[in-house]
Amino acid sequence: MPNPLPPALTIIPPNRPLIGRVSPPGSKSITNRALLLAALANGTSRLTGALKSKDTTLMAAALRQMGVTVDEPDETSFVVTSTGRLQVPEKPLFLGNAGTATRFLAAAVATVDGEVVVDGDDEMRLRPIGPLVTALQSLGIDATSPTGCPPVTVHGRGNFGSGRVEIDAGLSSQYVSALLMAAPLGDGPIEVALTGKDIGARGYVDLTLAAMRSFGASVEQIDAGTWQVQPTGYTATDFLIEPDASAATYLWGAAALTGGSIDLGVAADAFTQPDAAAQGVIAQFPNMPEVIDGSQMQDAVPTLAVLAAFNNRPVRFVGIANLRVKETDRIRAVANELNRILPGLGTEDGDDLLVASDPQLATKLAGRNARTKIETYHDHRIAMSFALAGLMIPGIVILDPACTGKTYPAYWDMLESLGVQLRDAGLPG
The missing domain is CATH 3.65.10.10 (Enolpyruvate transferase domain)
Structure with a gap:
């Protein structure tokens, strides 16, 4: 991608499994x-x-x-x-x-x-x-x-x-x-x-x-x-310093959503960071459990929530109250942006997050021509996790894509290296 990044990026669904090797950045x-x-x-x-x-x-x-x-x-x-x-x-x-x-x-x-x-x-x-x-x-x-x-x-x-x-x-x-x-x-x-x-x-x-x-x-x-x-x-x-487990969740998620295989060069059980526990949940996709305790893998919750939108059964995320005091209120942000994709997809229930999963979501939205502009709230994890939705659904536009520089400056280059097409959405800055 060009540097600086445009104000908004449109993700083009690859319509194929993502296969390749990617080295995540350091933790x-x-x-x-x-x-x-x-x-x-x-x-x-x-x-x-x-x-x-x-x-x-x-x-x-x-x-x-x-x-x-x-x-x-x-x-x-x-x-x-x-x-x-x-x-x-x-x-x-x-x-x-x-x-x-x-x-x-x-x-x-x-x-x-x-x-x-x-x-x-x-x-x-x-x-x-x-x-x-x-x-x-x-x-x-x-x-x-x-x-x-x-x-x-x-x-x-x-x-x-x-x-x-x-x-x-x-x-x-x-x-x-x-x-x-x-x-x-x-x-x-x-x-x-x-x-x-x-x-x-x-x-x-x-x-x-x-x-x-x-x-x-x-x-x-x-x-x-x-x-x-x-x-x-x-x-x-x-x-x-070992690779970043939170960054790895996007790669594991991209592989699971598209039915692909992405070699990170490091086994999931070799990570010492707690977010690596998300791999065990992602490996169950599209049959992730109905209740996921995110208390010990908090930065992975936005990734898991986007995957949950395509799961075979609804998912409730619990133990995530601390997400309200991250870079933004991530419980509210994830619910809001899921609902931009499809009204009713995300719900706040106290400090829990409910995702009304639909395994046919990508098929139902495949023919639409409308764009869905994802507000990222200056939060790198909202941008990176909702980019995964763009692998399956046409018209997903990520606003302020440069915010990923907080922890993963090469994120968009990584997607392109896997064959994902990204386009300037043509929105004003």
Whole structure:
């Protein structure tokens, strides 16, 4: 596709199985964890297999503002050199709508000796961060967020303190990961404890712990909701980042919808990211289960919901309340856009999402001439998941296709490499 992308893309159904080999980009979740940990480590770390996207670029830029050297020798590598201590930036850190970077840095900048403001764009300023700020305050850290959302102002004291910190992780596991990653820079052991049994996507905490240990952290799990972290600091290391499981869901979905076969070069069971669990559900298409618990594979839910539109039976998605506080309210967005395709296809039921599946949907809509303009809400996952509907239904137009640059800049090129035709929809910007 041309760069820059047009304001809207029309997807032409291929009317054949998609067959080929595609290498997914590196994991956004792991890349942003590795960038931060390398910045908190003394020495030079080489991160390979990394994702270069809007979110990771924003994280790297923020680290550079705080005195860290971040070189990019090639398209999938970062070389990070640091003293192990972040410096006071000259101006606020701007993280766009990158939730991982914003939350991780809101905790990490408490180790700076001075004031740091962590901010984002208008969408980020609507995403909650209050529980993390409250947790920081309980450690004696001077952190404020008047609206309960960014911007967050932190008056760092050069270390992360010590003692016990409790966190309500019901809204996001990123709060837990943020505290855990900053904890090795304490002046004593820090115990991180959940205040409730609910935690959004616990598997991402496991990703955090694995990355921390790779950089030399000492973390002991006391019980299911408590971890003790020793004040070891971090040691620079070479770190290989695995492909992005959330990105892989679009490839698995495209193969399932079209009856094709797409080789990702990595087996589904080789992923350590929780969204890889979606492959087991996708493999059951067109007989996916009537109830799907999306709590531990949240970023995969939009993909699964689009597939559910073509399933042999209706699907109810449960455990997905946290999707309301992502880049957009993804429960509402998915329901709205399914209904643009066919009224009644998507329904919000409290915090559940109901998809009124129709295995004949593609056939029923095959002869239509109308265009369906999919609003993406500046949300990369809405754009990428609804592009899958365009593989089966003519006239699907994706608005603001460039928003996929947040995590998968080559997404449209990937579809074209599989033989999918994309056309400029001819809509004004």
